[in-house]
Amino acid sequence: MQSAMRGVAVTFIFSVFAMAQARPFLGPDVQQIYQRLLPQIEKIPAFDHHAHPGFADDPDVDAMAAPPNYSEPVRSREDNPELAVAAKALFGYPYPDLSPEHEKWLLDKKNELKKQLKGTEYFDSILDKINTESSVANRAMMPDYLDAKRFPWVFFADSFMWPFNNEREAARNPDEGVYIPLQEKMLHRWMQQENVSKLPADFGVYLNFISRVLEDNSKRGGIAMKFEVAYFRPTTFSDPSQAQAQDIYARYIGGGIPTEKEYRTFQDFIFRYLVSEGGRLHLPVHIHTAVGIGDYFNLSQSNIMNLESVLRDPRYASTIFVMIHGGYPLEREAIWLAAMKNVYLDSSFGELAQYPSAFKDTLKMWLETFPDKITFGTDAFPYNDVLGAEESYWLGAQSSRMALAAALAEMISEGEITEARALELAHAYLHDTAVKLYNGRVH
Ligand SMILES: [Zn+2]
Secondary structure: OHHHHHHHHHHHHHHHHHHOOOOOOOOOOHHHHHHHHHHHHHOOOEEEOOOOOOOOOOHHHOOOOOOOOOOOOHHHOOOOOHHHHHHHHHHOOOOOOOOHHHHHHHHHHHHHHHHHOOOOHHHHHHHHHOOEEEEOEEOOOOOOOOOOOOOOEEEEOHHHHOOOOOHHHHOOOHHHHHHHHHHHHHHHHHHHHOOOOOOOOOHHHHHHHHHHHHHHHHHOOEEEEEEOHHHOOOOOOOOOOHHHHHHHHHHHOOOOOOOHHHHHHHHHHHHHHHHHHHHHOOOOEEEEOOOOOOOOOOOHHHOHHHHHHHHOOHHHOOOOEEEEHHHOOOHHHHHHHHHOOOEEEEOOOHHHHOOHHHHHHHHHHHHOOOHHHEEOOOOOOOOOOOOOHHHHHHHHHHHHHHHHHHHHHHHHHOOOOOHHHHHHHHHHHHHHHHHHHHOOOOO
8 A cells, every 4th residue: 555655656756847857957048038037026026134224424324333444355345337337227327437536426416316305205215216115224223214114123132242341342353342332332222212321230130121122122113133243252152041141240240351251151141032032022033144344254153053053942933033144155054044944044245245147046046945935135235425325225136136037047947947936936035035024014
C-alpha cells in the first residue's frame, strides 16, 4: 500500500516537473521578458520598509550621525552620475553632472518646490513620483513636514542599553565618540517624554519606564522599534538572568563605570527584554544587519549570524523580526534565517551598495528560497542639500524595480515560474508581505 502510494506520488511529481522543468541556462527570450515585466512592476504601488526621510538640516533623521571622514563605496559618492539622472527624473534637472556650478540649479528648484508644496505635500509628492504608496520613516522623532499616514514611524530602541557612565564606551574610537553621546541624548528625550527627571534607583521601575516609552510610542504612531546596535557593540547576546542585570544596575546607576563585561551583560538582558516586549505589544523588531558606515564598523562582530541564538529562540516566537539590509554582504546565509516563521528580510541598502546586475542575483536567490519572507526598502537618507532623501529614494526604488524585473525574467526564462506567478511575487516583495506585518496600521 505504502509503496503503491509512493509510486503515485512519484508519477505525479514527475509529470508536474515534465511540464515545467527548470533549466540551467537562460533562454534567448530573457530580455523580452524583462521588457514586458518592467512596466508592470513599475505600476505596482510600493511599501518602502526602511528609509530615513527628511531634510539634510534635520537632526532627527536618525538617532546617530555620520562619523568623521569615513570611506564611501564608489556608488554612494557624490560624483555618481546616476544622481544627476535621479535629479532629472524628479525635478527636470538639465545637466549631466552635479558639479558645483550646476548644483545651484537643483538647490533653487527644490527651494521653489518647497515653497509651493506646503506642509506635508513636498515629501508626499516625492513618493507619488516614484510610485511608493507609503514609506517607513525610521527617525529619532517625527517632524511636522511628513504625513504620518504615508510615513509611518519606526523609532529607535538602542538607547535603553546605555544608562550608565559611558566615558569608556565613547572613547573606544572616533566613531563611538560621535555615536554614544547621541544615544545618551536619545535616552534623555525618552525621559522627557515620560516626565522622568532622573533614572530610577530601582531596576523594576527602569523596566517599567522602558515599557511605557514603547507603549506611548506605539500610541503616537510608532509601528516598530529599530536597533542599530551593531554600530555600538558586538551583536552576540548572552542570556543573563534578571537578577544579574538588576545587580549591575544597582551598582552603577548612581555613578561609576561598569567593566566592559558588566556593561555587556546588562545590555544583553535589556535587548532581550525589548525583544519580548515587541511580541507583547505587537511592535515588530527591526535590526540593522549589514556593513555600516564608518571605518571602525566591525564586520565580524556584527555578523548577522550572531543573532541566530535570539531569532531561533522559541521564547520570542511571537515577536516579528525584520533583518534590515538582509545581512549584506552575508545575504546568502541570511535568507536561511527566514525559515523561522517570525523572521523577515528587508533588502534596503543592498540595492544601493550593489549595482542592479549584482542586486538582481541577491533577489533571485532570495526569491528562489523564501519568497514570502522578503520585503522592499530603499534606505533613503538626506546626505546633504544637493543629494537629498529625494534622490536616494528614486535611485533605491528604481534600482530595486529593475533588479526585481531582471531576477523574475531569468526565473521565467529558466522555466522556474510562470509570468503570472512572477507578478504575484513582485506584489509580495514590493508591498504585500511587509504591509501584512502591521495589522492594518499601514497601507
Ligand atoms: Zn537605514
